[in-house]
Amino acid sequence: MPYTPPPELASLSLAELAAQVAARKLPPIDQWSPQEIGDSEMRIAADGRWFHQGGEIRRPAMVRAFSSLLTRDERGQHWLVTPFQKLAIAVEDAAFLATDMQAKLDPEGRTALAFRLNSDDLVVCGPDHPLRVSGTAEIPAFYLAVRNGTEARLNRSTYGQLIDHALSLGSADLAVESLGHRFVLVPGT
Known part of the structure; x- marks a missing residue:
């Protein structure tokens, strides 16, 4: 199914916005404890662009999928978390x-x-x-x-x-x- 972005903020009431937020099904990464830890070879630039092994990830759907797996620990390190792996990701400013x-x-x-x-x-x-x-x-x-x-x-x-x-x-x-x-x-x- 193709991805349909949410409507513009200006067109949404607060109730409609809340419904949009609730409809976003995020993976339960806080419940996962993967044993394999490594490096994703990914970086999020200060301007919000995502890179893997130096090449820019240009597909918005990929960035959206990866962003749903992000977490940051108490030391400030960002991670991509799946049920099987926890991979470090470099973040220049904010995710x-x-x-x-x-x-x-x-x-x-x-x-x-x-x-x-x-x-x-x-x-x-x-x-x-x-x-x-x-x-x-x-x-x-x-x-x-x-x-x-x-x-x-x-x-x-x-x-x-x-x-x-x-x-x-x-x-x-x-x-x-x-x-x-x-x-x-x-x-x-």
């Missing part, structure tokens, strides 16, 4: 890129910040998927927790969408809220 953001309202009237990733995953920022800011005030870097310890770095346009949203709120300390959780967007605060 994913956030490529779009939309502010939605939940049934209680709270704002929910929804993000689309370069893997077509949809993630709603909140307690399970917090925003993290690093870098400096001059060169900040924004990250969204995705799953299994992995993160998505917000690309330039998505970072711009997030800052525009924060500015529209008139917050004195440049902050946003999502699902009742507050995230300050200034590094070091």
